[in-house]
Amino acid sequence: xxxxxxxxxxxxxxxxxxxxxxxxxxxxxxxxxxxxxxxxxxxxxxxxxxxxxxxxxxxxxxxxxxxxxxxxxxxxxxxxxxxxxxxxxxxxxxxxxxxxxxxxxxxxxxxxxxxxxxxxxxxxxxxxxxxxxxxxxxxxxxxxxxxxxxxxxxxxxxxxxxxxxxxxxxxxxxxxxxxxxxxxxxxxxxxxxxxxxxxxxxxxxxxxxxxxxxxxxxxxxxxxxxxxxxxxxxxxxxxxxxxxxxxx
Amino acid sequence: xxxxxxxxxxxxxxxxxxxxxxxxxxxxxxxxxxxxxxxxxxxxxxxxxxxxxxxxxxxxxxxxxxxxxxxxxxxxxxxxxxxxxxxxxxxxxxxxxxxxxxxxxxxxxxxxxxxxxxxxxxxxxxxxxxxxxxxxxxxxxxxxxxxxxxxxxxxxxxxxxxxxxxxxxxxxxxxxxxxxxxxxxxxxxxxxxxxxxxxxxxxxxxxxxxxxxxxxxxxxxxxxxxxxxxxxxxxxxxxxxxxxxxxx
DNA sequence: TAGTGGTCTAGACCACACT
DNA sequence: GTGTGGTCTAGACCACTAA
Numbered sequence: 082x083x084x085x086x087x088x089x090x091x092x093x094x095x096x097x098x099x100x101x102x103x104x105x106x107x108x109x110x111x112x113x114x115x116x117x118x119x120x121x122x123x124x125x126x127x128x129x130x131x132x133x134x135x136x137x138x139x140x141x142x143x144x145x146x147x148x149x150x151x152x153x154x155x156x157x158x159x160x161x162x163x164x165x166x167x168x169x170x171x172x173x174x175x176x177x178x179x180x181x182x183x184x185x186x187x188x189x190x191x192x193x194x195x196x197x198x199x200x201x202x203x204x205x206x207x208x209x210x211x212x213x214x215x216x217x218x219x220x221x222x223x224x225x226x227x228x229x230x231x232x233x234x235x236x237x238x239x240x241x242x243x244x245x246x247x248x249x250x251x252x253x254x255x256x257x258x259x260x261x262x263x264x265x266x267x268x269x270x271x272x273x274x275x276x277x278x279x280x281x282x283x284x285x286x287x288x289x290x291x292x293x294x295x296x297x298x299x300x301x302x303x304x305x306x307x308x309x310x311x312x313x314x315x316x317x318x319x320x321x322x323x324x325x326x327x328x329x
Numbered sequence: 330x331x332x333x334x335x336x337x338x339x340x341x342x343x344x345x346x347x348x349x350x351x352x353x354x355x356x357x358x359x360x361x362x363x364x365x366x367x368x369x370x371x372x373x374x375x376x377x378x379x380x381x382x383x384x385x386x387x388x389x390x391x392x393x394x395x396x397x398x399x400x401x402x403x404x405x406x407x408x409x410x411x412x413x414x415x416x417x418x419x420x421x422x423x424x425x426x427x428x429x430x431x432x433x434x435x436x437x438x439x440x441x442x443x444x445x446x447x448x449x450x451x452x453x454x455x456x457x458x459x460x461x462x463x464x465x466x467x468x469x470x471x472x473x474x475x476x477x478x479x480x481x482x483x484x485x486x487x488x489x490x491x492x493x494x495x496x497x498x499x500x501x502x503x504x505x506x507x508x509x510x511x512x513x514x515x516x517x518x519x520x521x522x523x524x525x526x527x528x529x530x531x532x533x534x535x536x537x538x539x540x541x542x543x544x545x546x547x548x549x550x551x552x553x554x555x556x557x558x559x560x561x562x563x564x565x566x567x568x569x570x571x572x573x574x575x576x577x
Numbered sequence: 578t579a580g581t582g583g584t585c586t587a588g589a590c591c592a593c594a595c596t
Numbered sequence: 597g598t599g600t601g602g603t604c605t606a607g608a609c610c611a612c613t614a615a
Contacts, residue, residue, distance in 0.1 A: 092603080132582090148581070270538040324544070375585060395600085399594095
């Protein structure tokens, strides 16, 4: 089951194993999973390791713990813990629809002042700019513009980005030397201009959800600036928030 | 420093102590804090306990750990980890502005079918409905409608809610017997209808950010349904997302 | 009363950063 | 090499749930 020689820590392996048991339906939503002591026996690891794996899955909203009762697979209500950065492709697939993409632009360019500031770029630094029309089941729903700091994604092939079937995030995560750690999204309501109305196939001035994103590496460097514009009728953003008990 | 007789677990006490050291400026943003072994000596607890406290603060975005270097107070870039439910009042105050509220409606009512479904109510159950116009520095920016499950907030005084200076979340957190654990927000772009345009002082059909929220107790019961409508020009929603490293 | 998760201890070895 | 955080073990006692 678990492999101590593997590079991946035991708790991480256990985490994925439990998650795959849920995804493949071995354990169903709302059901009790084996107790900590059973998992200890079954996988031959210590309680700390088991609890580290369970704790991570609880924080993702995949499991729920109840003292004295046991650990349960969370109800599907909390199935999509979208406090993680997700790829549009995966997100739409998970909802049972077919994501699509039409690349409008993919070049190495000098960024606008706004993007350069957000990405903390020095004079003369360039970005790889990718503009795509995103579709769901063939219908246009949004416009994505990504600017990647060229120097942080060495060897990224622009021709590869033009391929309409690639997931930008999967390429990014596999290519980056320093891993990505987090992103700040700013969401606001807006209305379409002339050009975007035509691309999205809606009347000029239609409401859209505009999301601006800056993604950071674990060393704190910004690596991507993104702008996502979604047709209001087609796309909502769902976020799971935690309530921190305060004593102040 | 830490009190073993206290009801609050040691790691939780340590967590608050570290946080207060940051808030009072004992440790500054970007600075190194004492190492784990120093904290062990200083507070007379085990490494597990120290790491549990530090781990929580890291997950809140308050601390950053770097292997081989140490643990740092996060830069202010990530100071506001808005993957937590926040009160409008606190949120605006933190940005250095003056929040305000005008109560439009506060009564115990039979909820709409939509709200009853979201709150998983049985036939005949009532909610306490609170409608407020929210202001920042005196200007109207949003409309908040909250429906609280009456049976879960016993002793909640409706007259108290009419007071324009109360923070609903502070009242809720202090009154609930079962603590609140999380909320699901759904954000979308929309446009104002006639009535809302007048209240917000914008032309009919102006873009607004519409947020629908369902808040849950730790036992999984929904306790609040909220609808927040913000003037697009005045309010953006900022979210910090984590990137989960996947190996699939 | 038996079993569960919640907290805590005192160790151990490793990978990594700095000097 | 020394010190840091990352992972892991083998215990312990407690609070809570359910039979």
